[in-house]
Amino acid sequence: MKEWPRILIEAVYPKLDDGRYPIKREVGDTLEVWADIIRDGHDVLAAAIKYRPRGEAEWREAPMRHFDNDRWTGAFPLEANTRYTYTIEAWTDAFASWQRDLDKRVTAGQDVASELEEGAALVRRAAARAGGADRADLEAAAARLAGGEAAEARARAAGDAGLARVMARWAERADLSRYDRELEVVVDRPAARFAAWYEMFPRSQGRVPGRSGTFEDCIARLDDIQAMGFDVVYLPPIHPIGRTHRKGRNNALVAAPDDPGSPWAIGNEQGGHKAVEPSLGTLADFGRFVEAARARGMEVALDYAIQCSPDHPYVREHPEWFYQRPDGSIKYAENPPKKYEDIYPLNFATADWEALWRELLSIVEFWIAQGVRTFRVDNPHTKPLPFWRWLIEEIEAAHPDVIFLAEAFTRPKMMRALAKLGFTQSYTYFTWRTTKPELTDYLTELTQTDVREYMRGHLFTNTPDILMPFLQEGGRPAFKIRVALAATLSSLYGIYSGFELCEGVARPGVEEYIDNEKYEIKVRDWDAPGNIKAYIGRLNAIRRAHRALQQYENLAFYPADDPAVLFYGKMTKEGDDAVLVAVSLEPGAARESALHLPLDALGIGPDQPYRAWDLLGDRALPWQGPVPRVRLTPEEPAIIFTLATRG
């Protein structure tokens, strides 16, 4: 009958799908928790968050306070890179209720002799539970409440703040009720939320046309990448590349003898997912590259692509892990009528699935052992969701600092599901969003709805697969626009190398690069005229200098009169940093727009003089009043600025 608690705790926030999945935060955050707490009658309630990091058996406790309209709130610190569990308890504070009522009775001049007896009994029961000095204090208080003094003096003693504190420690928690779910928050390291990524093909980092670059060459590139201010260097697969049905230049069905093939056709006689393509160097060379990046404050991210070329060792050793035709031959990948004969997909539901899954897990563990802590996962939406949940939870338990970025360009609910199930970061539709309403709607969805509790949207300006018409047609100004947007709209963004050189030539009629690096080795002049490396470096320096840009969920859009000018800003919760950004979305012409400054949010009065500082130009702006006009040109399509009251 009394299976349900007397106090109802509901509408708990944050929580994800009623606790089926953890929400995500980063080390150093404070988790604010909210709940509706409801009990019959008029007694005084008390409530607390119960929480514990993974591995601790005892709950810690953080107090909650009534906010308004039966809504309560509290907070606890997220100090470690681990998973925390939290829930809520509420109880009737019998002593506080008694004390409040006693006050009212005394004020109304009522006889309170019987009430003082009741209070003394409450205090006596607490004394029986108390330890040390508290017990003696409580016994003394009980004696006084029940004692011979005048009722007024005893009632005054009942209201003593010290007594209330000791009672809070020892009094029984009447009607103690626990929320019926234990919720979880995965606390990642800060790089899960704040990082600028640089994607490059190691084989294209050499200096000799037609010859593969090596990890040695990659090390030589690091100073340049560091100078641009990137945090993560991401490499497409570095494993031996299949020979059977190898693709040639521009995705040709037949490769020329010297074509290197796509790094995503993994595996040949020299090894599979745990091997290094010999032309890049050795595993030890790779380790030196990882170390060289770390020495410069950067880290290396690897690609994790679960698919095999027909020459992969797994095909020989475990044909049962693949799909087979009635005649026993192994099926290549297909999306009928399209055929991908250079790729064999794995059958995750094979009878031997457990061995397969463990082997796939061991690949990640192998590269973790080589010092890799970040993985960009190729096409996760074509592998079973429960596989990812299992794999990421296994890795997280042993290596909570590992980051998984989901490269899923697919239907929105699948992208969200992957994030819910565990992926640390997610590719987004950013590349396809170019107009003001598109960018406003999409970034609002990513950062201002519940999606932000579990999905960290990563804004890549381009990828080896995606070169949008905006970049194909807009030239250098378009590249500046897109990288300024990416670097300031999200705390996570990236470019694929070549972007800094404004490479924008596509295969006719598609949104993809001509002479795609996926199928050939490139040698570039990294200091070619017209490059925007200094511009990118400036953007990354501003991101590092401003905490507001390092946060994800703090994006706000503001009105700009021109439909081709996007105006937005980010502010820290503490209000100690704020950055405002106006970007022209028109690469071909100058735009002028009034900007409606969010002076109120910045604590600046409508008529108060302020000082506007241009962070890209490093100069004061001659603005006055709440609606200054800005002129954005193809050469300087973005303005990033701070506002402060004049001292």
Added chain:
Amino acid sequence: MKEWPRILIEAVYPKLDDGRYPIKREVGDTLEVWADIIRDGHDVLAAAIKYRPRGEAEWREAPMRHFDNDRWTGAFPLEANTRYTYTIEAWTDAFASWQRDLDKRVTAGQDVASELEEGAALVRRAAARAGGADRADLEAAAARLAGGEAAEARARAAGDAGLARVMARWAERADLSRYDRELEVVVDRPAARFAAWYEMFPRSQGRVPGRSGTFEDCIARLDDIQAMGFDVVYLPPIHPIGRTHRKGRNNALVAAPDDPGSPWAIGNEQGGHKAVEPSLGTLADFGRFVEAARARGMEVALDYAIQCSPDHPYVREHPEWFYQRPDGSIKYAENPPKKYEDIYPLNFATADWEALWRELLSIVEFWIAQGVRTFRVDNPHTKPLPFWRWLIEEIEAAHPDVIFLAEAFTRPKMMRALAKLGFTQSYTYFTWRTTKPELTDYLTELTQTDVREYMRGHLFTNTPDILMPFLQEGGRPAFKIRVALAATLSSLYGIYSGFELCEGVARPGVEEYIDNEKYEIKVRDWDAPGNIKAYIGRLNAIRRAHRALQQYENLAFYPADDPAVLFYGKMTKEGDDAVLVAVSLEPGAARESALHLPLDALGIGPDQPYRAWDLLGDRALPWQGPVPRVRLTPEEPAIIFTLATRG
């Protein structure tokens, strides 16, 4: 490892707090169910609602179809007055996937010999599971797919619709995934949603001043109440009334010898909650009254007020059920510094709570045995929430036709919690909502948000405790306004007797009647001049004639230019009935307003002639065009009308 299903089923709608509580519907409804269903890859999915009424062990099944963007929907009929359980299953339709891919391959001119072999194997496996004629059909189909005909002919055979149907019956449901909650819907009888209530004190139904009316007198009133069109006659407590600290007229602390006392001070030496106050008659007389109401198509609702006068038999028999002072005496009700010395509250958490709860349950069962099926519950928010959940579930399991109306005028979240936990209907803040924005916002919240899934808002125009200034000051037009609003804004509404006589005199300075019937016997002239009985009768007749007004969740507000004119309408889902209502909120003067007719929603073109019919006046309206003007007067403050295209 594979503890999670391959197919993700989420965002299920409707559901309440993730299935902690049932949603509510009524017999004859169809429950539409929605869900996001997501699987990796490109295979064809299938899904079904699994559902069963209480007491059935086997699931029934209703198919779901893909709607859009990974959202699926289906529906099942709610045929019985009981509780249904429902959940969702989804699986990979291997045969449909195979067939779709085969089509594409054939269209592309590919060799499909191997694929036909695979299809034959699928059909053969289904045949092994099939019974009767289906097995033979499937074996024949498998033989043909694997047979000697040309590939094109075999591929055509694979696409046979009959084969697809038989395969759907027998094929294995690959990757079968079940939603991880079983949800519930309480299906009440239609009166839970649609009823007009009339509240009256039986002791005031007599004809002799100073002498208590009887159930006989109540029977004599029924024709009058029936003529007004009410469905439910609700009686305040009919039990013996306490003598100790009995309240006198106008809530006087000391009663005169002939004062009858408040019916809510329940119990004296003649009995408690299972007894009838002798001056009203006997239990048999009450039974005759219930029967007489039923014979007129009405039902009787009783008050269920869990509190005892000091003279209640429970006080003698079970002092342990009450709160006791340190000296052993029993505590009366208090809300310090206020004292309610004529009432003893029960201690629901007493050591003997199980016996107490069972006794309280037995009170409801006692009156059910007397033919009562509807209970208005007094102040449920001062009793524990888990008590209500238990009591209502116990009653519902044995008597699913019983209706509980929660009389909780308290904080909004408590009111919602009571509804979630099981109350069939809920009193609302309607009496306090008098302006256009107040009514629009509040009725939108009640009928157009998730609240409608579990809370059926009952709009009482007045109660023995609530006489609002609008009625005190507005006279007869105000009464017409409020009853017209109540009767058309919600499918559930009620009046407290005297309302039809436009009784509006309050004790000075409070929102309560002078000479309150709670403390004295009244004898009224039910046909006093100025009464609005015919008006109420007309309203109830319109409600009975129009299905649109019998539904709850179909309210929509439309623009009226005048801020004192509220314009709204209700339409059936099927579109076969629609009623529009414009009400002046100004009792003191005539108002004129343009009404922006929702012609589009009614299927009437913007320039199409229509026929507007005034349901209160029973006459055609001479309107033309989409924005007619209406004049509402103190005498006719509301217009209720239908619109139809001219034939």
